Amino acid sequence: MLLNLNDQYCFQDGNSSSRTDSLPTSIYITVYVFFSLISVVTVFLNLLVIISISHLKQLHTPTNLLILSLAVSDLLVGLIVIPAMTVAILEPCWVLGEYYCGLLLYATFLLSSSSLGNLVLISIDRYVAVCNPLLYHLKITASKTLRCIYI
Numbered sequence: 001m002l003l004n005l006n007d008q009y010c011f012q013d014g015n016s017s018s019r020t021d022s023l024p025t026s027i028y029i030t031v032y033v034f035f036s037l038i039s040v041v042t043v044f045l046n047l048l049v050i051i052s053i054s055h056l057k058q059l060h061t062p063t064n065l066l067i068l069s070l071a072v073s074d075l076l077v078g079l080i081v082i083p084a085m086t087v088a089i090l091e092p093c094w095v096l097g098e099y100y101c102g103l104l105l106y107a108t109f110l111l112s113s114s115s116l117g118n119l120v121l122i123s124i125d126r127y128v129a130v131c132n133p134l135l136y137h138l139k140i141t142a143s144k145t146l147r148c149i150y151i
Helices: 025-055 062-090 097-131 142-150
Strands: none
Touching: 025 062, 062 097, 062 142, 097 142
């Protein structure tokens, strides 16, 4: 294996260091701007949903509580998962250590699962509302919905 003096390594003092392959600057900046915009739009729009449902008392229905829970989990995805995973994917070297790497994987799994769980609860809620419209208010209550969200 020939060594090139222009090669960049993640850790310069170790021979076992992996070689960094950098993207062209224009692509690098474009991807960062694109994912930053996705993150900002995700946070802003979910904040609108959270504020509107929390502020207006007439929107405190079981279905809207599920939508509020989905908005909170998606807000956290926009704040934590999208920026962190963008950096993890685009940067050639992981410099934040093993602890933060594990924490990032755990947060990504937890928040993604929370978002998917909320979608399942919304699907169940809508199924009951369509199939049993007369019994919906007896089967689906705000307290039962909150218990499901907490679980």
